[in-house]
Amino acid sequence: MTMTATLSDTAPANVSPILSVREVGKKFGGFTALDGVTVDFAPGRLTSIIGPNGAGKSTFFNVLSGAFPPSTGNVLFEGRDITGLPQHAFARMGIAKSFQITNLFPHLSVLENVRVAAQATRTGLDLWRPRARLTELVDRAEALLVLVGLAHRRHQPAENLAHGEQRCLEIAVALACEPRLLLLDEPTAGMSPEEARQMMDLIVRLNAERSVILVEHRMKLVMGISDRILVLHQGRLLADGTPGDIKADPEVRRVYLGQSV
């Protein structure tokens, strides 16, 4: 008996999931935005969540990142039930999400934005050696700026950055808490095609060191970089597979009909 390529690619039998979502639902008033979604995310993967407008992607993202609890079901991170815990607990455990631009400090430099974020997550450091501590934080911030390609902009106020650069800075800020899982909701929103391509390259580099879950409306963008793609439609999981599986799925084609992919 042989296992199919799809099974071994998307659901390795011998690896514990980094994140498990069990029968998760979300209602807003009488409206069901998410309906009984169950998924295991294997560690180290780049998983993309796609779907047409209003499919429930951001709602799913907000449940995964702890922005709000699901109405039903459970979320487990590395086997621990984290359903309903406050957002800061998600961050402390190793789940980070890209922040909105408004969460940057516009008048602080690019470097200061990342340093402040690193400082906020390193309260346990030796307070008697402030100079050494500051040097370590600056070094870490510098390394993150190199990773996201903003080292040359380090002394600019954040407000001087182009839109695409600000999104990269948000990611560096999110990485300051050293997450094992990085969640990104439409990081290419409002970007030029060239900026979007660079963002996809960056996401691949980020995935080399940590698990990534990427929410993206445009199917074409994630096809080339994803290990696995989940398709949401009307709050339900419509398809789950490799980019090849998803591309060939007639149901996916049907729900995307008439929408830009």
Ligand SMILES: Nc1ncnc2c1ncn2[C@@H]1O[C@H](COP(=O)(O)OP(=O)(O)OP(=O)(O)O)[C@@H](O)[C@H]1O
């Ligand atoms: N806070 C809310 N209150 C009421 N309805 C909501 C709320 N948030 C989302 N919805 C509804 O839930 C559905 C799913 O929304 P969601 O934002 O998750 O979709 P999405 O897949 O992220 O869409 P898009 O591609 O436009 O970003 C939509 O019909 C939306 O109107």
Ligand SMILES: [Mg+2]
């Ligand atoms: Mg959305």
